[in-house]
Amino acid sequence: MNKKKVIRIVSVLSLGTVLLTLWAVFSYKESDKFGGFPVPQLAKKTVSREDFESFTWAGTSEAKEDGLPFLYRSHIKAGGWKKTFTEGTLTTYQKGEHKIDVIAQTGYLSINVSRE
Structure with missing residues (x-):
């Protein structure tokens, strides 16, 4: 393999990695x-x-796992946020005083303030 092909391959892989990282970071608000x-x-x-x-x-x-994609869980x-409870499709997360219940089923997601 010549030097130009290696540089092209590395460039394409680097650009792909940067774009994937940007997409991952900005996919959630x-x-x-x-x-x-x-x-x-x-x-x-x-x-x-x-x-x-x-x-x-x-x-x-x-x-x-938990009905959520790996990237979202990450x-x-x-x-x-720390996972504090899981039962079926319900997962509870906590950060400080905030507790959030997440229900994830195929094609469906609900997020609500935990009553616990």
């Missing part, structure tokens, strides 16, 4: 309603109340 808990940008809100929101989102699947963890 912190919600004021839920104490800064990240919400997927591509999720379509279906119901919104004072302490509850539900979404349709192709990223969720009951076949995945983003939650990186934001300082």
